[in-house]
Amino acid sequence: MKRWLFPLLIIVAIIITGCSNQTSVQPKKGGKTIKVGIRNSELRTWEFIKEKAAKEGLTIKIVNFSSAYDPNQALVEGDIDVNAFQHVAYLDAFNQKNGTDIVPIGTTIIAPLGLYSVKYKSINDIPQGAQIAVPNDPPNWGRALLLLQEAGLIQVTDDFDGNGGQDKIKENPKKLKIIPVEAANTPRVMQDTAGSIINNGIAVEAGLSLKDALIHESKTAKPYINVIATNKKDQNRSELKKLVALYQSEETANFIKKTYKGNYIPTFISLKELSTYKETFKTK
The missing domain is CATH 3.40.190.10 (Periplasmic binding protein-like II)
Known part of the structure; x- marks a missing residue:
C-alpha cells in the first residue's frame, strides 16, 4: 500500500500545480478575445498589456506583421480586430487611397522620426x-x-x-x-x-x-500620434474600449518610458483633439 501511496501523491501534486499555473495566465471565464495587429517594435508593450488584460477577463491574441505588410489590409479583410502601428495622418491617407473606413479609437505613442x-x-x-x-x-x-x-x-x-x-x-x-x-x-x-x-x-x-x-522630431505633433484603429462598424465594441483604457493607463505609460528609454513617448489625447491635426500644417 505504501509503495503506491507516494507515486499517487506526486501525480496529485502535478495536477494541482498544472491547474494553478493555468489559472494564473488564463483570463476570467466568459472573457472576449481580441486579435491585435502590430509590428515587432512594440511587441514588448503589447505583451505587457496582454498580461494586464487577462486579469480583466480580456484575451488578447497578438498578430505580429513585418514592415513589408500593412496591418490595415489585414483589418479590412477581417483577419484582426484592431491594429496599433500607425499615426493618424498615415491612417487617413490609407483610407483615402483605398476607400476604406478605418477609424482611430484611442491614441498611444509618438515615435519620433x-x-x-x-x-x-x-x-x-x-x-x-x-x-x-x-x-x-x-x-x-x-x-x-x-x-x-x-x-x-x-x-x-x-x-x-x-x-x-x-x-x-x-x-x-x-x-x-x-x-x-x-x-x-x-x-x-x-x-x-x-x-x-x-x-x-x-x-x-x-x-x-x-x-x-x-x-x-523634438515636439509632440498631432499628425504623427500613433493610434489604435479598427473598422468603423466595430468602434463602439465594449471590449475594444476596455483595450484602449488598458493602454492609456499610467501603469502602461510608465512601462513604455522605462522599456524604450525615450524612443517612444506615451501620448494620450482625446479623439476630438486628435481630429484637428490638420490645423498643424497651416502654421508651417
Whole structure:
C-alpha cells in the first residue's frame, strides 16, 4: 500500500500545480478575445498589456506583421480586430487611397522620426547636392520634409498639406536630392546616401536608437500620434474600449518610458483633439 501511496501523491501534486499555473495566465471565464495587429517594435508593450488584460477577463491574441505588410489590409479583410502601428495622418491617407473606413479609437505613442547617417556626424556636414532618402508613402514623406525644414535644410510650400512629393519643396538652398524609397528599406540605403530619414519603429528593428539620429522630431505633433484603429462598424465594441483604457493607463505609460528609454513617448489625447491635426500644417 505504501509503495503506491507516494507515486499517487506526486501525480496529485502535478495536477494541482498544472491547474494553478493555468489559472494564473488564463483570463476570467466568459472573457472576449481580441486579435491585435502590430509590428515587432512594440511587441514588448503589447505583451505587457496582454498580461494586464487577462486579469480583466480580456484575451488578447497578438498578430505580429513585418514592415513589408500593412496591418490595415489585414483589418479590412477581417483577419484582426484592431491594429496599433500607425499615426493618424498615415491612417487617413490609407483610407483615402483605398476607400476604406478605418477609424482611430484611442491614441498611444509618438515615435519620433529621425535623420540617420553613417557618413556625417552633424547636419552642418551634409554637403551641397547630397542625397537624402525618405519614406515614399505620402504622409511619412511629408513628415520627412517637415523634419528637413526644422533642420533648416529646405522649406516646404505655402499650401503644404502634410503629404510629401518633389513638388512640395519651395526652397532647397543646398540642392539636396530627395530620394523616396520603401519605408522598410530606409535603413538599408544609409550606405549609399548622405542620410536617411527613418520611421522610429523601423529604426528600432534595425538596431538604431533615437540618440543616434543627427536630428529628430523634438515636439509632440498631432499628425504623427500613433493610434489604435479598427473598422468603423466595430468602434463602439465594449471590449475594444476596455483595450484602449488598458493602454492609456499610467501603469502602461510608465512601462513604455522605462522599456524604450525615450524612443517612444506615451501620448494620450482625446479623439476630438486628435481630429484637428490638420490645423498643424497651416502654421508651417
